[in-house]
Amino acid sequence: MTRRRIRTRERGQALAEFALAAPVLFLLIFGLIDSARLYHAWVAAQHAAREGARYGVTGRVDCNIASPDRLACIEHTARSQTQALANAQTDLTVGVRSWDYPAYADPPLDGNAGEQCDILEVRVEYDFTASLPGLASIFGPVPLVARERLVNEPFGPCAT
Numbered sequence: 165m166t167r168r169r170i171r172t173r174e175r176g177q178a179l180a181e182f183a184l185a186a187p188v189l190f191l192l193i194f195g196l197i198d199s200a201r202l203y204h205a206w207v208a209a210q211h212a213a214r215e216g217a218r219y220g221v222t223g224r225v226d227c228n229i230a231s232p233d234r235l236a237c238i239e240h241t242a243r244s245q246t247q248a249l250a251n252a253q254t255d256l257t258v259g260v261r262s263w264d265y266p267a268y269a270d271p272p273l274d275g276n277a278g279e280q281c282d283i284l285e286v287r288v289e290y291d292f293t294a295s296l297p298g299l300a301s302i303f304g305p306v307p308l309v310a311r312e313r314l315v316n317e318p319f320g321p322c323a324t
Contacts, residue, residue, distance in 0.1 A: 208290075209288045212246045213311055214286075216242030216260075220277050223316065242286060255290055258286065258289075259274070261287070262277055268283055281315065282316050285312065287311050288311075
């Protein structure tokens with residue numbers, strides 16, 4: 165009879181220990197998942213900036229959207245690379261700016277893709293929000309910024 169009581173108490177003890185350890189275990193597991201999501205978002209933003217800049221330096225305007233505007237095509241190209249991100253339509257911004265050739269002096273021209281031989285920069289900003297409510301309320305949205313700078317191809321003669 166005493167042996168049976170001891171086993172019953174041990175089961176209750178194991179349940180109590182699991183109840184104390186489970187929140188820490190789940191926090192670690194979901195923290196790892198959110199860390200992987202954060203890394204994925206950062207890589208996607210970097211890729212979007214790189215692809216937008218690669219498209220922009222060619223001087224093309226044939227991106228299959230209603231407006232044949234070079235800036236709109238650069239933004240469309242960058243945004244198309246971030247479709248896998250959560251809330252990419254609202255939490256993602258794409259900025260374009262350029263520096264004039266040959267001086268490349270500051271300040272850059274915001275909202276301008278530049279002419280041939282100018283430096284073009286595509287900047288992608290994304291606000292990452294953790295999926296775990298506790299982490300989301302503690303840290304809030306994490307701003308991720310990706311930039312890519314390339315020199316526009318000489319799709320015409322470079323002004324000297």
